[in-house]
Amino acid sequence: MEGRSGAGSSAPTVLRMILGRRLQERRHGAGVSLEDAARILRVKSLTIRRLEKAEVALKPLYVERLLEAYGAGRQEIEEFVALAERANEPGWWHDYRDVLPGWFSAYVSLETGAKTLRTYEPHYVTGLLQTYAYARAVLRGGFPNDSEEELERRVALRLHRQGLLDRPTAPTLWVVMEEAVLHRVVGAAEVMREQIDRLLEVSELDHVSIDIVPFSAGAHVGACAPFTYFRFEEPELPDVVYSEVLTASMYLDQRSDVAAHLEAHNRMSLLTSSADSRALLHRMRKEYS
Numbered sequence: 001m002e003g004r005s006g007a008g009s010s011a012p013t014v015l016r017m018i019l020g021r022r023l024q025e026r027r028h029g030a031g032v033s034l035e036d037a038a039r040i041l042r043v044k045s046l047t048i049r050r051l052e053k054a055e056v057a058l059k060p061l062y063v064e065r066l067l068e069a070y071g072a073g074r075q076e077i078e079e080f081v082a083l084a085e086r087a088n089e090p091g092w093w094h095d096y097r098d099v100l101p102g103w104f105s106a107y108v109s110l111e112t113g114a115k116t117l118r119t120y121e122p123h124y125v126t127g128l129l130q131t132y133a134y135a136r137a138v139l140r141g142g143f144p145n146d147s148e149e150e151l152e153r154r155v156a157l158r159l160h161r162q163g164l165l166d167r168p169t170a171p172t173l174w175v176v177m178e179e180a181v182l183h184r185v186v187g188a189a190e191v192m193r194e195q196i197d198r199l200l201e202v203s204e205l206d207h208v209s210i211d212i213v214p215f216s217a218g219a220h221v222g223a224c225a226p227f228t229y230f231r232f233e234e235p236e237l238p239d240v241v242y243s244e245v246l247t248a249s250m251y252l253d254q255r256s257d258v259a260a261h262l263e264a265h266n267r268m269s270l271l272t273s274s275a276d277s278r279a280l281l282h283r284m285r286k287e288y289s
Contacts, residue, residue: 013087013089013091013109013113014109014110014112014113014232014234014237015083015086015087016054016057016058016084016087016088017054017236017237018087018234018236018237019054019058019063019080019083019084019087020051020052020053020054020058021052021236021237022080022236023051023052023058023063023066023067024052025236026066026067026070026072027048027052027066027070029070030069030070030071032069032070034048034049037066037069040065040066040069041062041065041066057088058084058087058088059084060081060084060085063077063080063081063084064077064081067080091108091109091112092112092160093105093108093109093112093157093160096153096156096157096160098150098153099150099153099154099157100157103249104249106251107228107242107251108161110230110240110242110251111128111161111164111228111230112161112164113232114171114230114231114232115171115172115231115232115233116171116172116174116229116230116231117171117172117173117174117228117229117230118174118175118176118228118229118262118265119173119174119175119176119226119227119228119229120176120177120222120226120227120228120264120265120268121175121176121177121178121181121226122177122178122180122181122223122224122225122226123178123180123181123184123226124138124181124184124186125177125181125195125199126175126177127158127161127162128161128162128164128165128173129162129175129198129199129202129208129210130158130162130195130198131191131194131195131198132155132159133187133190133191133194133195134186134187134191134192134194134195135155135158135159136151136155136187137186137187137191138186139151139154139155139158141186165202165205165207165208170207171207172207172208172209173207173208173209174208174209174211174265174269175208175209175210175211176211176212176213176222176265176268176269177210177211177212177213178212178213178223179212179213179214179215179280180215181212182196182212182280182281182284183284189288189289190288192284192288193285193288193289196281196284196285196288197285199281200278200281200282200285203274203277203278203281209274210274210277211268211269211271211272211273211274211277212272212276212277212280212281213268213271213272214271214272214276214280217271217272220267220268220271221263221264221267221268222264222265222267222268225243225244225245226243226244227241227242227243227261228241228242228243229241229258229261229262229265230242238253238255238258239253239258239262240252240253240258241253241257241258241261241262243261
């Protein structure tokens with residue numbers, strides 16, 4: 001997967017990613033090379049690769065001709081084409097495309113379709129748990145030249161994303177954050193109190209875990225850039241890690257990269273406990289009273 005500099009403006013839905021993988025598996029099963037598949041459609045082999053990686057929309061005509069060449073039956077083809085048409089429909093985040101960078105659209109798509117999310121946050125409360133006031137202050141700092149209307153749109157997008165935690169099939173969210181997050185005064189004291197109350201509230205949910213690495217933990221393996229790990233219900237999709245720095249972002253799906261981030265998350269979670277984290281939240285809330 002590509003990072004910020006190379007991402008397109010149209011992020012794939014998880015369904016499109018699944019169908020791309022299935023199309024690739026069908027081609028492999030039929031013993032058809034990329035070059036041969038490209039000749040079937042009279043396109044470049046890069047086009048076939050991009051179809052299979054869900055980097056472009058799945059054109060029904062392309063899908064039908066490829067599956068016919070791979071030996072698929074008529075019923076399978078018709079079902080696949082119907083799914084492809086569904087997969088090409090824009091996600092809900094398309095309504096926010098005026099304030100949603102193309103490179104982050106992919107993140108929202110992955111977040112929406114994941115069954116497990118693990119995040120590491122050294123600087124701010126993770127976006128899925130931010131209050132309105134906290135989110136507004138963070139986004140104002142990150143986009144100082146935004147108009148009030150643009151800023152409100154960014155906040156609305158962030159709050160809309162949080163709806164996934166209220167779904168009947170809500171994903172598991174496991175957050176590891178640094179104690180420094182609680183000391184960084186975002187907005188004002190009342191904003192921080194409200195935000196800490198929010199963290200205490202959601203930490204009681206069965207599908208949300210919050211671990212706060214205390215200053216006393218010292219140096220540790222994850223003291224670096226923030227990252228998010230995604231795991232999906234569908235076996236066709238690999239685990240993915242998203243990470244970013246000031247001028248770039250990366251979507252990693254190589255097993256070694258994913259395993260390294262997963263191990264770091266596990267190690268950091270062992271530096272604290274749920275009880276200690278809640279106690280720290282209560283202490284910090286008193287400091288903002």
